[in-house]
Amino acid sequence: MSTASVPIVRKRRIKGVGLFLILFLIALVFLVPFGIVAFTSVKSQGELIMGGVLALPQQFRWSNFVRAWEIGKFGIYFKNSGLLLLIKVPLGIFLAALAAYPLAKMKFRFNNAIFILFLLGLTIPVHVILIPMVVMVKNLGITNTLWSLIFPYVAIGLPFQIFVMRGFFRLIPDELLEAARIDGASELWIFLRIMLPLSLPALATLYIIDAVATWNELLVALVLVNADAARTVPLGLLRFQGQFASNYTQMMAGVLIVIAPMIALYIFLQQYLIAGLSAGAVKE
Amino acid sequence: MTRRVVPLLVALVLLLGSLASAQEPIVLRLFSYVDVAMYEHIQEAINEFQSLYPHIRVVHETVSGSGAALYPDALRTALLSGDPPDVFFMWGGTIAEPYMRAGQVRDLKEYYDKYNWHDRFIPWAVQATQYQGVTYGAPVLVQGIAYWYRKDIFDRYGLTVPTSYAEMEQLAARLSNQNIHALSLGGRFGWHTMRFTEYLLEHTAGPELHDALNRLEARWDDPAVVEAYNLLKKWVDNQWLVPNFLNVVPDDARWPVYRGQAAMDPEGPWFERTLISDEMQGPHWDFFMPPTDHEPLRYSAFIEQLMIPVASRHPDEAALFIDFITSPETLRKYPQIFNTPATVGVTPDPELLPLSYKFQVILETSMATYTITDQALEKELMDTFFAIQDGIIAGRYTPEEGAREMQAAVERWKAEH
Amino acid sequence: MNRRNRNLSPYLFLLLPLAWYAIFLVYPMLTSLWISFTDWDGLSPTSNFVGLANYVRFVAGDSVARRALINNVLWTIGTILIPTGIGLVLAVILNSRHLIGRNLIRAMFYMPAVVPMVAIGIIWAWMYDPNFGAINEFLRSIGLAHWARGWLSDYSTAFPATFAASVWSGIGFPMVLYLAGLQSIPQDLYEAAAIDGCSRLQAFWYVTFPSLRETHIIVGTLAVIQSFKVFDMVYTMTWGGPGQITQVLGTWMYFNGFQYYRAGYGAAIAWIIALISMVVAIPYIRIMSRD
Numbered sequence: 001m002s003t004a005s006v007p008i009v010r011k012r013r014i015k016g017v018g019l020f021l022i023l024f025l026i027a028l029v030f031l032v033p034f035g036i037v038a039f040t041s042v043k044s045q046g047e048l049i050m051g052g053v054l055a056l057p058q059q060f061r062w063s064n065f066v067r068a069w070e071i072g073k074f075g076i077y078f079k080n081s082g083l084l085l086l087i088k089v090p091l092g093i094f095l096a097a098l099a100a101y102p103l104a105k106m107k108f109r110f111n112n113a114i115f116i117l118f119l120l121g122l123t124i125p126v127h128v129i130l131i132p133m134v135v136m137v138k139n140l141g142i143t144n145t146l147w148s149l150i151f152p153y154v155a156i157g158l159p160f161q162i163f164v165m166r167g168f169f170r171l172i173p174d175e176l177l178e179a180a181r182i183d184g185a186s187e188l189w190i191f192l193r194i195m196l197p198l199s200l201p202a203l204a205t206l207y208i209i210d211a212v213a214t215w216n217e218l219l220v221a222l223v224l225v226n227a228d229a230a231r232t233v234p235l236g237l238l239r240f241q242g243q244f245a246s247n248y249t250q251m252m253a254g255v256l257i258v259i260a261p262m263i264a265l266y267i268f269l270q271q272y273l274i275a276g277l278s279a280g281a282v283k284e
Numbered sequence: 285m286t287r288r289v290v291p292l293l294v295a296l297v298l299l300l301g302s303l304a305s306a307q308e309p310i311v312l313r314l315f316s317y318v319d320v321a322m323y324e325h326i327q328e329a330i331n332e333f334q335s336l337y338p339h340i341r342v343v344h345e346t347v348s349g350s351g352a353a354l355y356p357d358a359l360r361t362a363l364l365s366g367d368p369p370d371v372f373f374m375w376g377g378t379i380a381e382p383y384m385r386a387g388q389v390r391d392l393k394e395y396y397d398k399y400n401w402h403d404r405f406i407p408w409a410v411q412a413t414q415y416q417g418v419t420y421g422a423p424v425l426v427q428g429i430a431y432w433y434r435k436d437i438f439d440r441y442g443l444t445v446p447t448s449y450a451e452m453e454q455l456a457a458r459l460s461n462q463n464i465h466a467l468s469l470g471g472r473f474g475w476h477t478m479r480f481t482e483y484l485l486e487h488t489a490g491p492e493l494h495d496a497l498n499r500l501e502a503r504w505d506d507p508a509v510v511e512a513y514n515l516l517k518k519w520v521d522n523q524w525l526v527p528n529f530l531n532v533v534p535d536d537a538r539w540p541v542y543r544g545q546a547a548m549d550p551e552g553p554w555f556e557r558t559l560i561s562d563e564m565q566g567p568h569w570d571f572f573m574p575p576t577d578h579e580p581l582r583y584s585a586f587i588e589q590l591m592i593p594v595a596s597r598h599p600d601e602a603a604l605f606i607d608f609i610t611s612p613e614t615l616r617k618y619p620q621i622f623n624t625p626a627t628v629g630v631t632p633d634p635e636l637l638p639l640s641y642k643f644q645v646i647l648e649t650s651m652a653t654y655t656i657t658d659q660a661l662e663k664e665l666m667d668t669f670f671a672i673q674d675g676i677i678a679g680r681y682t683p684e685e686g687a688r689e690m691q692a693a694v695e696r697w698k699a700e701h
Numbered sequence: 702m703n704r705r706n707r708n709l710s711p712y713l714f715l716l717l718p719l720a721w722y723a724i725f726l727v728y729p730m731l732t733s734l735w736i737s738f739t740d741w742d743g744l745s746p747t748s749n750f751v752g753l754a755n756y757v758r759f760v761a762g763d764s765v766a767r768r769a770l771i772n773n774v775l776w777t778i779g780t781i782l783i784p785t786g787i788g789l790v791l792a793v794i795l796n797s798r799h800l801i802g803r804n805l806i807r808a809m810f811y812m813p814a815v816v817p818m819v820a821i822g823i824i825w826a827w828m829y830d831p832n833f834g835a836i837n838e839f840l841r842s843i844g845l846a847h848w849a850r851g852w853l854s855d856y857s858t859a860f861p862a863t864f865a866a867s868v869w870s871g872i873g874f875p876m877v878l879y880l881a882g883l884q885s886i887p888q889d890l891y892e893a894a895a896i897d898g899c900s901r902l903q904a905f906w907y908v909t910f911p912s913l914r915e916t917h918i919i920v921g922t923l924a925v926i927q928s929f930k931v932f933d934m935v936y937t938m939t940w941g942g943p944g945q946i947t948q949v950l951g952t953w954m955y956f957n958g959f960q961y962y963r964a965g966y967g968a969a970i971a972w973i974i975a976l977i978s979m980v981v982a983i984p985y986i987r988i989m990s991r992d
Contacts, residue, residue, distance in 0.1 A: 016799040020806065023794070027809035032835060033824045033869070034812065046563030049542050052833045071320050099718035102711035114715065119982065121726050122923075123975040125930045125951055127958060128736070128968050129729035134365040136725065143367065155725030158718060160923070164878070167919040171885045187710045205881040209874065216817040222354060223361040226315075226345045237819045239348055242319030244551075245558045246535050248823065255820040262815035263808060270804045273880055357959055360744060382962045386744035471854065472940055528831035528851025530943040531859060533823075540832060664961040667945075674943040678856050 041065070041253040048249055061249070068253035072236030073228060078261075081215055081233040083146055084153070085265075089210045092154040093203060096161030097169075101191050103162065104169035105177060115166070121159035130223050137224055144227040152220060157210055168202035169195055204272035212262050233258055309341040312601050315362065315369035317355040319348045321561075325620040326609075332617075333608050340601050345369070363388055368593040371602040374421065376412040376587040377659025378666075383591070384415040390592040391418050395603040404610065406648055409626040412587045412655065421589035422606045423626035426647045427552040429479050429584040429656065430571035437464060437547045445572045449487050452575060456524035459547050465523060468546035470537030471530035471677070474670025475658050479550035480519075481673050482584055482657045484512040487576045491654065498660035500698060504690040513676050513683030520677050530674055538562065553624040553643035571639065573646070585653035587626060668693040736968040743964030755969035766970070769948040772860060776867075776949065777928035777981075784868045785924055788875030793909060795876075796883045807880075814873025822937030825866040829853045853939055860947045867934045875920045882916030883909070918989045922982045929978040950974050 036053050042060045043051070051058070069075070102108065103115050137148045172195060180190050196203070218234040225231050237258060240251035318326065323346050330342045347358045356379075362368055363383075374380045383389050396402055396419060402410075405423050413421035438444065441462055446452040456466035470476045486494050489508035496502035497509070519525050526540050540546040542564050551558070551571075559565040573583045590609075592602045608614055615622060615630040623632060624644045631648075632640040658666050672690050675681040681689065737755055741748035759766050794800070795807050816824070828835045831851035840848045852862040886909065894904045932951030935941060941948040941956065948956075950970055958967020 016797075016801045019794070019797075020801040023800075023806045024802070024809075027806055030869070031809060031812060033828055036824060036827055036835065037820070044563060045561065049539055049562060049564065053827045053830075054833070054835055054838055095718040095721060098714050102714045106711045108708070108711040111711070114719065116979075116983065117727070118722065120975060120979065121722065121730065123926050123930065123978040123982070124730055124733075125932065125954060125971045125974060127932075127955055128733035128971040129726065131361055131364050132729035132732040133725065134361050134367075136729070138365050138367050151721075152725050155722055158722050158726070162718070163922070164919050167915040168881070168885070170915050187714070191714070201881040201884040205877050208877060212815050216815075218818065219357075222347065223358050226358075226362070227343075234817055234819065237817060238354070239320050242321070242348060242561075243317060244554045245319075245561050246823075247561065251823070252820075255817065258817060259812075259815045263812060266811055266815070267804055267808050270807065273884055360959075363744070382742065382744055386742060387746070388744055472942065474942070526832070528854045530851065530854035531826075531939055532830065532851070532854065533826050536826065536830065545832070662961075664963075667956065667960075670942070671944045678943060680856065680944065 037252045037255055040249055041068075041256050043249050045247065045249050064250050064253040065257065068240075068250045068257060071239055071247075071250060072233075072254045072257070073231070073239070074233065074236050074254075074257060076228055077231055077233045077236045080146060080230060084149065084214050084232065085211050087146075088150045088153050088157075089207060089214055091150070092157045092210060093161055093165075093206050095154065096158055096206075097165050097196060097199075097203075098191075099158070099162045100165035100169050101187075101195055104166040105172075105174070105195075118159045118162050121156075122163060126156065126219060130220065133220070134223055144225060144230050146230050148224050148230065149221060149232070152224065153214060153217070156220070157213070161206055161210065164206055165199070165202065168199050172198050201273045204269045208266050208269050211265055215258075215262055309339050310598050310601055312340055312342045312371065312598055312605060313369040314342055314344045314605070315359060315372035316344065316346045317348060317373055318346050322621065323348075325618060329609060329614055329618045329621060332614075333605060336608070337601075337604065340604075342605065363593055363595065366595070368595040370596040370598050371590055371592050371605060373424075374589055374591050375659060376421075376423075376589060377655055378662045379659055380413075380421065380589070380591070381415055381662065384418070384420050388593055388595075389420045390594050390596070390599060391420060392422060392592065392603070393419060395422075395606070399603070399607045401607070401610075404612075404628065405626045406628055408585070408651060408653055409587045412659075413589050421591045422610060423587045423589045424610055425588040425622050426624055426626045426644075427554070427586050427588070428573075428643065428647055428653065429483075429550050429552055430643065431467075431548045431574050432541075432551050432555050432569060432571040433548045434541060434544065434568055435570045436568040437544060446575055448575050449577050453524075456519070456522070460522060460524060464544070465526045465540065465546040467519070467524060467548045467550070468526045468537045468540045469529045469550075470532040470534035471674065472533050474667070474673065476534040476537060476550070477529075477673055477677070478657050478670065479584065480525075481512065481516055482654075483550075483574050483576070484515045485509065486578070486582060486584075486654060488512040488515065490576075490578050491580070491582055494654060498655065498657065500661075500694055504694050505684075505687040509687045509690070510683045513686050516673070516676055517679075517683060530677060538564075553640050553647070556637050556639045556643075557623060569639065571643070580652035582652040582654045583650075584656045585647070586656040586659050589626075662697075665693060665697050733968045734972060736965055737972050739965045741964045742962040743958060743967075744962060748965065751965065755966045756973070758966060759969060759973060765945045765948055766950070766953060768945060769950045769953045772947065772949045773929050773931070773977075775860070776864060776931055777925055779864055780867075780871065780924045780928045781921060784871040785875045785920055787868070788872050788920070789879050789913075791872065792876050792879035792883060793905065796880060807876075810876060811873040813870045816870060818933045818937050821866065821870055821934070825938055826853070828866075829862055854943055856943055856946050859939055859943060863934055863938045863947055866938060867931070870934075875924070878920050879913065879916055882913045882919075886912040914989060918986055921989070922986055925981050925985070926978045929974050929981075 039055070039057055040048055040053060041064055042057045042062065044059070044061050047058060099118070103111060133152050137143055137152065140151070142148045142151070176194060177190055180194060216234055217232070221232045221235055237251065237254055240247050240254055323344065326344060330344060334340065334342060347355045359372060374383070401422060406426055409423035409426050410419065413419055413423055441458060443455055443458060446455050459466045467480065469480060485497070485508070488511040489497060489506070493502055493506065493508055497504060497506070526546050529537065538549055538558070541549045542562070555571070556565070559569060573581060576582065590606050592599050596602055609621070610625070610627050612627055612630050615625050615627055619633060623637070623640050624647055628648065631644045634641040657669065661669060669690065672681060672686045676683060676686045738750060738752060739748040740751045740754070791810055795803060795810070797803070800806070829852035831837060831849075831854060834852070836852065837849035840846060850858065852858050890908050890912065891904060894908050899907065930951050931949050932955065935947055935949050935952045936955070939947040941952050951974065954967050954970035954974065957963040957970060
C-alpha cells in the first residue's frame with residue numbers, strides 16, 4: 001500500500017463511523033418491536049396490563065425466563081430442533097446442491113421439465129399436502145420419531161434450495177468446469193471440489209434461511225408429531241396460550257429464548273460471506 | 285419347501301408379537317386443547333385412574349394455543365391418518381357436527397346405559413351433545429356468557445345492575461358521562477363481538493324467533509334482526525363500546541376494563557380464573573346475566589364434551605376413562621380440572637372461587653339457555669354473520685342491508701346443503 | 702464410455718433428490734390435485750367426483766375469492782417493490798468493507814426475520830392496538846393524535862398495516878440473498894468503473910445492479926411465489942378481518958378446506974395459487990435468464 005492512499009483510508013474510516021451511526025439509529029427504530037418483547041419478558045402480567053406494553057419495567061422478574069423454560073419444555077424441544085439443524089438442514093442443502101448442479105450446468109433432455117417440476121413444489125401451499133404426508137409417515141412406521149419430521153422437511157425444503165443453488169451455480173464460469181473436464185476430472189470431483197467451495201457464501205446463506213425456517217416451522221410439526229420426544233421449539237411456544245387467557249410475559253421470555261440461538265447462528269455464519277471467491281477462481 | 289416355511293414363520297412371529305403385546309398395558313390416547321395448568325391437574329386424575337386400572341396407560345396429548353384455531357386441524361389429521369386418539373375433547377353444537385355427520389365419532393348410548401350417565405349430567409348439556417337424536421358425547425363442562433363488571437366503578441357512580449334493556453342503555457349512557465365505556469369487546473375472530481350481538485338479538489327477537497333464526501327456520505331479514513343491528517350501531521355510535529375494537533384480540537379486550545376505561549366484558553365462568561392468572565383478582569368483580577325483557581330470561585350457553593372416535597381401538601377403556609373423569613367423586617377430589625363441570629351436584633369451592641360457584645349454581649339450576657351462536661350456526665355461515673356484524677359496526681352496511689345480506693347467505697347455504 | 706457417463710451424469714446427480722422429492726412431495730401434491738376434483742368434506746370416508754365444479758365456483762361464485770385475489774396481486778407488487786428494494790439497498794450498504802460494526806448492523810436488520818409467527822401476531826397487535834399501541838402513542842406524543850386509529854380494525858388501513866408488518870419481518874430474507882449475490886461480483890469491474898470516472902451511484906446502476914441478475918431472478922421469483930401463497934401474516938394478524946377485507950388466497954384456502962369442511966374447494970384454491978404463481982414466475986425466469 002502506497003503512502004499516498006493513507007489519507008483516503010482515514011477518510012473512509014470517518015465516513016464509516018458516520019454511516020455506522022446513521023444505520024445504527026435506523027436499526028434501533030426498526031427494532032422498537034423488540035423493545036416491547038424485551039420489556040414484556042421481565043414484567044409481571046399485572047404490571048404489563050396496568051402499565052402498558054411500552055412502559056419500562058419497574059421490577060425485573062427474571063423468574064419469567066426460568067418458568068418459560070419449564071412451560072415451553074424447551075429442555076426437550078431445543079434438543080430436537082437442534083438435531084434438526086445438525087441433520088436435516090445440511091442433508092437438505094446437500095441434496096439440493098446435487099440436483100442444482102446438473103440443472104444449472106448441464107445440457108440434457110429433461111432439464112427444463114425437471115426444473116419446472118421442482119418449481120411447482122415451491123408454489124403449492126403446504127396445507128393441502130398435510131394429510132397424505134401424515135399417512136405416509138405412519139406407513140413408514142416412523143411416527144413420533146425425529147425422522148417423521150426429517151423426511152418431509154427435507155422434501156418441502158428441496159424446491160426452494162434447488163432454486164437458490166441453481167441460481168448461484170450459474171454464476172460459476174463454464175470455462176472453469178471445461179478446464180477441469182479437459183484435465184480428466186469426474187463430474188463428482190467437479191461438484192465437490194469446484195462447485196461447492198466456490199458457492200460458500202450461498203451455502204452459508206441457505207443454511208441460515210433454512211435453519212430459521214426449520215426452527216420456526218409450526219404446522220407440519222403440529223400435525224405430524226404428538227409426542228414430546230419428537231416435538232420442536234414452536235410447539236413449546238404454543239403452550240403459553242390457553243383457551244381463555246394468554247400468559248404474555250412468560251411467552252415473551254420464551255420468544256427471546258427461542259430467537260437467541262438463531263441470531264447467534266446468523267452472526268456466526270457471517271464469516272462465510274467472503275467476497276470474490278468465484279471471481280478470484282476465474283483469474284487462476 | 286422354503287415357500288411354505290416363510291409364511292409359517294411370519295405367522296409365528298405375528299402370533300408371538302400379539303402375545304407379547306397382550307401383556308403390555310393398553311395405551312389410551314387422550315387428545316385435548318387444555319392449557320398447561322389444566323394439563324397438570326388432569327394428569328393428577330390420570331395418575332389415580334392408572335393406579336385403579338393398572339392395565340391401562342393414558343397418554344394425554346394437548347394442542348393448546350389460540351383458542352379453537354389449531355386444535356381441530358391437528359385432531360382431523362389424527363382421525364384421517366388412521367392413527368386416531370381414543371378419546372378427545374370437543375366443543376358442542378355445530379363445531380362438533382361435522383365429525384358426527386362424517387361418521388367419525390361413536391354413538392355413546394351403550395355407555396350411557398352401562399354407566400348410567402343419564403342422571404349424571406345437567407340435562408341441557410346432554411342435549412347439546414346430540415345430533416339427529418343420537419348422543420355422541422359426554423359433556424364435561426357447562427359454560428355460559430354473563431356480563432362481568434367492575435363493582436367499584438358501579439359503586440363510585442351509584443350504578444346498579446340493570447333489570448331491563450332500557451336500564452342497560454341508561455347504564456351505558458351514565459358511564460359514558462363519566463368518560464367510561466360500558467363494554468369492551470375484542471373483534472378479531474368475531475366470536476367475542478357475537479356475545480353482544482346475540483344478546484341484542486335475544487332482546488329484539490325474543491326466545492322463540494331467536495331459536496328459529498338459529499335453526500334457519502325464520503328469515504334473517506326479519507324486522508327484529510334489523511332492530512338488533514340498529515341497536516348494535518347505536519352502541520357503537522354512542523361509544524358505549526370501546527372504539528376501534530374490530531381487530532382487537534379478545535384476550536386484550538379485558539385490558540380497558542382492568543384499567544377502568546371500560547366497565548364490562550362478556551365472559552364465562554372461567555373469567556374468575558382468568559382474573560387470577562392476569563393478577564387482577566379482587567372483591568371489585570361481579571357478573572350479571574344481561575336483561576332481555578323476555579320470560580324466561582335466557583342467557584347464551586355452551587358445553588365442552590368428550591367424544592370417542594369410531595376408529596378407536598379401545599372404546600370400552602375410553603368410556604371407562606370418561607366415567608372416571610366425570611364422576612362426582614373424581615371431580616370433588618380434583619376440583620381444578622373442570623371449573624364448572626357438567627356433572628350434577630359438583631360445584632367449585634365457594635370460598636376459593638365464589639363467582640365460579642355462583643355461576644355454576646345458575647348453570648345447573650336454570651334451564652333457560654340459548655345455544656351460543658357459533659355453536660348454533662355452521663362455521664361458514666357463522667363467518668358471514670361475523671363479516672356482516674363487522675360491516676355494521678364499521679358503517680359499511682346499514683342494518684337493513686346487513687339483514688338482507690345475512691338472509692341471502694342463509695338461502696345460499698340452504699341451497700347447497 | 703466416458704461419453705455415456707457424461708450423458709447419464711445429470712440423472713445420477715438428480716436421482717436421490719428427485720426420488721425423495723417425488724415420494725414426499727409430488728405424491729401428496731397429486732393426491733391434493735385429485736381432491737380438488739371432488740366434493741370431499743375433509744372428514745368423511747367417501748367423496749364424489751365433481752369435475753371442475755370447484756374451479757368454476759372460484760371463478761364464478763365466490764366474491765371473497767375475488768377480494769382475496771386482488772389482495773394477493775397488491776401484496777405481490779408491494780413485496781417486489783418494498784422489502785426487496787430495501788433488502789437490496791441494505792445489502793449493498795452493509796457489504797461495504799469500510800463500514801464499522803458491519804456484522805452488528807447486519808444482525809440487527811436480520812433480527813425480525815427470525816421471530817416465530819406466533820410472536821409476530823402478538824407483537825404487532827400491540828404495536829397497532831387502538832388504545833395502548835406503540836404507533837398511536839407515538840402519534841399522540843408528536844401532536845398527531847388525529848392520525849391515531851385502530852390500524853388493524855379500520856377497513857381502509859387493515860390490509861396496508863398487515864403488509865407493513867410483513868415488510869418488517871420480510872426485509873432480512875432478500876437482504877441475505879443479495880449479500881450472498883454481492884460476493885460473486887468481481888472486484889475488477891468496480892476498479893474499471895472507477896477508472897472510467899463513475900460515481901458510486903453510477904457504479905451501482907451500471908455494475909452492481911446488472912451483475913446481480915441471478916440474484917434478481919431468485920429474489921423476484923420467490924417474492925412472487927411467496928406472495929401468492931402468503932398465509933401466516935394474515936392468519937396471525939387479522940384472521941382475514943375486519944369483514945373479509947384482508948382475506949388472501951392462502952387464508953381463504955385454509956378457511957374453506959379446514960374450517961368450512963370444503964376440502965375439495967380448498968385444494969382447488971391451492972392449485973389455483975400454484976398455477977398463478979407458475980404463470981407469473983416462469984416467463985419472468987425465462988426473460989431474465991436470456992443472455
